[in-house]
Amino acid sequence: RTDAMNEANHFHFPTLIPCASPSLIGHLTTYISLEQTTTMSGKMIPPRLPAATAALCLLLNPIRAFQLSHIRPSAGWRGGAVLTSSSSSSLSERPGDVDAAATVAISNETWIRQDLESEMDALSSASSRQEQLHNPSQRQPLNHPIRGPSHALIYDTTLRDGTQMESISVSCDDKLKIARRLSEFNVDYIEAGWPGSNPKDEEFFSRARTELDPVARSKLVAFGSTRRKGVRASDDPQIAKLVESDAPGVCIVAKAHLWQVTDILRADPKENLEMIKDSVEYLKGQGRTVMVDLEHFFDGYKFDAGYTMECCKAAVEGGAEVLVMCDTNGGAMPWEIEKITKEALSNFESTTFGIHCHNDCGLAVANSLTAVQAGVGLIQGTINGIGERTGNADLCSIVPSLALHCDCERMTCKDNLEHISSLSRFLDETLNRTPDRAAPYVGASAFAHKGGLHVAALERSPDSYQHVDPAAVGNQLRVLISELSGRQNILGKIKKLDLDMDGRDDKFVAERALVILNRVKKLESMGYTFEGADASVELMILHSTQGYCPPFQVLDYTAQVYDTNVDSASRVMSKMENHGSTHGNSGEEAVGVAPPSSLARATVKVRVLDDPNHLPEESDDFLDRLEVSEGNGPVDALANALKKALVPSHPELGGLQLIDYKVRILDPESATQAATRVMIEFKDVDSNRKWTTVSVDRNIISASLNALVDGFEYALKEVVASCVIDELFDDSFKGYHM
Numbered sequence: 001r002t003d004a005m006n007e008a009n010h011f012h013f014p015t016l017i018p019c020a021s022p023s024l025i026g027h028l029t030t031y032i033s034l035e036q037t038t039t040m041s042g043k044m045i046p047p048r049l050p051a052a053t054a055a056l057c058l059l060l061n062p063i064r065a066f067q068l069s070h071i072r073p074s075a076g077w078r079g080g081a082v083l084t085s086s087s088s089s090s091l092s093e094r095p096g097d098v099d100a101a102a103t104v105a106i107s108n109e110t111w112i113r114q115d116l117e118s119e120m121d122a123l124s125s126a127s128s129r130q131e132q133l134h135n136p137s138q139r140q141p142l143n144h145p146i147r148g149p150s151h152a153l154i155y156d157t158t159l160r161d162g163t164q165m166e167s168i169s170v171s172c173d174d175k176l177k178i179a180r181r182l183s184e185f186n187v188d189y190i191e192a193g194w195p196g197s198n199p200k201d202e203e204f205f206s207r208a209r210t211e212l213d214p215v216a217r218s219k220l221v222a223f224g225s226t227r228r229k230g231v232r233a234s235d236d237p238q239i240a241k242l243v244e245s246d247a248p249g250v251c252i253v254a255k256a257h258l259w260q261v262t263d264i265l266r267a268d269p270k271e272n273l274e275m276i277k278d279s280v281e282y283l284k285g286q287g288r289t290v291m292v293d294l295e296h297f298f299d300g301y302k303f304d305a306g307y308t309m310e311c312c313k314a315a316v317e318g319g320a321e322v323l324v325m326c327d328t329n330g331g332a333m334p335w336e337i338e339k340i341t342k343e344a345l346s347n348f349e350s351t352t353f354g355i356h357c358h359n360d361c362g363l364a365v366a367n368s369l370t371a372v373q374a375g376v377g378l379i380q381g382t383i384n385g386i387g388e389r390t391g392n393a394d395l396c397s398i399v400p401s402l403a404l405h406c407d408c409e410r411m412t413c414k415d416n417l418e419h420i421s422s423l424s425r426f427l428d429e430t431l432n433r434t435p436d437r438a439a440p441y442v443g444a445s446a447f448a449h450k451g452g453l454h455v456a457a458l459e460r461s462p463d464s465y466q467h468v469d470p471a472a473v474g475n476q477l478r479v480l481i482s483e484l485s486g487r488q489n490i491l492g493k494i495k496k497l498d499l500d501m502d503g504r505d506d507k508f509v510a511e512r513a514l515v516i517l518n519r520v521k522k523l524e525s526m527g528y529t530f531e532g533a534d535a536s537v538e539l540m541i542l543h544s545t546q547g548y549c550p551p552f553q554v555l556d557y558t559a560q561v562y563d564t565n566v567d568s569a570s571r572v573m574s575k576m577e578n579h580g581s582t583h584g585n586s587g588e589e590a591v592g593v594a595p596p597s598s599l600a601r602a603t604v605k606v607r608v609l610d611d612p613n614h615l616p617e618e619s620d621d622f623l624d625r626l627e628v629s630e631g632n633g634p635v636d637a638l639a640n641a642l643k644k645a646l647v648p649s650h651p652e653l654g655g656l657q658l659i660d661y662k663v664r665i666l667d668p669e670s671a672t673q674a675a676t677r678v679m680i681e682f683k684d685v686d687s688n689r690k691w692t693t694v695s696v697d698r699n700i701i702s703a704s705l706n707a708l709v710d711g712f713e714y715a716l717k718e719v720v721a722s723c724v725i726d727e728l729f730d731d732s733f734k735g736y737h738m
Helices: 003-007 049-060 110-134 172-185 199-211 214-218 237-244 258-265 269-285 297-303 305-318 334-347 364-373 395-404 412-430 452-460 487-496 506-525 534-543 568-582 634-646 651-655 668-673 700-716
Strands: 028-032 101-104 153-156 189-193 220-225 249-255 289-295 322-327 352-357 378-381 552-563 598-609 622-631 656-665 676-684 689-697
Touching (some): 153 352, 153 395, 153 412, 172 189, 172 199, 172 412, 220 237, 237 269, 249 258, 249 269, 249 305, 258 269, 258 297, 258 305, 289 297, 289 305, 297 305, 297 322, 297 334, 305 322, 305 334, 322 334, 322 378, 334 352, 352 364, 364 378, 364 395, 378 395, 552 634, 552 700, 598 634, 622 634, 634 700, 651 656, 656 700, 689 700
Parallel strands (some): 153 189, 249 289, 322 352
Antiparallel strands (some): 028 101, 552 598, 598 622, 656 676, 676 689
16 A cells, blocks of 8 residues: 555555456456455455455466556546556546456466466455454344343443452463453453553554454453533544443442432533533444443442432443443342342343442352343453452353253354363462362362262262262363372272273272272371372372382482571571572572572482483493472472482473472371371473472471472372383282271
8 A cells, every 4th residue: 555545644554456268257346446356256355455465466466467557646536556467557537437457367277277366365364353452233133132131131240340359460471361261251341451541551552453363353352431411422532441441341430329319419410411421422422332231230320220220321321232230249149230230230131231240148050050040242341350358249150050961052252161170270370369179160189089989989870969960161070189088089080090900800809999088087186188089099099009019119308407506586587688689680699698508408319110210230220319409498399309210210290390389287286296188289391290298207307308209299190101210019909908
């Protein structure tokens, strides 16, 4: 496009359009305008495609010499360019013509025509997605009322309302990542922030123009409020920020409670209605899809139903596509939600209604589903239910419930339901939150079974103790091992490990499972807990299986701590000061600064299988290796020494990380002789796999080392062949028959 075209938008693009064989059509004449391009076959080509198509044709058929004449703007008429296969081209100037012609002669290579038409279709599709940004009315079918429960739109407000939760702070980079993931999950709307309230949200919308794909941008909604008192919407700076955000959708909050208007907003009730209507009309005039969050809707309806309905009427007269009923204080009961929703919908049968619930009474999900059953067509909520105070309605519960229990046939993200558990974990990880293990559908414990009776029933039918298939929501069934477990729990673990138990019959396997179960119960009576330490349970089963033995054995170890300062307060201050001053951004120690006053050093001696560094003249089948390492404490030093001793024989341990270390005193009344439970979580950075091990001892160092050894062994269980380091492994459980 020439500079002249940028200045005068009535000029045309030069074009080269794929056409049929010359034997059928000959020369194809196309009429081009900035609004659309129409081929003789009737295809509509969006703006900016002709130039791309011309370039593609020249690339596919470089032998042809297409010469394009210059384009000369002239006042009062539209200029066009004619392309021919001749050695020269002429400029067509026909004053008064609405459209100038561009003629192309293409040789009879069918493959060129097919490739060009395929490319044109792809470009048309991409351009139509971009067109959604500028034509919000086509982006969502809101030109007719949407009614639940058969049809529901999902409106995510994680990036705005969700970030108001205590201790949650999200960067602009993270907001962009979350927006992309929400778009991939295919929610209908993504409320990304309030551009008039803070610089971070303004930055988001600015960066979204170039850093989000067209589909994600088409889902964006900018949040704001109605205009201020005494100011026209067109003059309100906050309203202007909504328009400047370039978000195709806008949601503005409006007071729908008479008392809130008079006593909190301190506005005249009639002026509040004018503020609603004026704001909606102005934003609609800017080509935006407008939704109105009717704040305190249910409380306002109970206070003065007539005025709340007047607020709805003002928004509808202004052109609002959706009226969102808000249970702002979270105190409405499900039966109140149902009654008021039905009454509101009966007064505005041609309008789509939405629901926005808070969880102050623990009813946000129930109230949202009740509203949908009453006819609401749009549900606002957040991933994992994060939000102000006790949170918002949890979309990770609402979406699966609508899809699997409420017969919601039309919901865009329904096809991606199997990814909702992954989405939940992604958000928690991005926000640095600990996932709620008990969260419905997506929590790690949502399909975890502990009681032996339940597990036995599940073996006969998965439907006996679970309401949906865990795979439908991307989760999985888990059988927990504890003192409440039955033999079936252990058998389930054995089946998961795919162990044939040396081909023994079912009776032998059941007896072995009983031995393991009795050991679990005995250990839990001593303070162990295996519910969150599946790795330790699997190792217990493997150790009871003939043909398996540990890939290494710890022969002995020592751990020492040296400290020159025994005054607790000054020691802590000294360590903090030294750590802050000795390590700059590069991590290098500063010159002239004293090292920390304490030091932990550990030695570990292990026995491993022969490895490539083992001298061939040595006749032993095993290699003993002694390593020394230092660390920030005795456990860190032991982990470093153990890893240092094992990596030469097992390089796959190089990517092993310790990501969590938990200690609990089991009998505090025993003071310094108390039993200590240690749980360590590991991660393999290559596979992103995580596992947890547990150990109990009255010596915290011994408990820590045992958990470390189990964690390292678990990392090797799938890559190490059977060995004979420990010849007594098959008899190791004989003493635990009970």
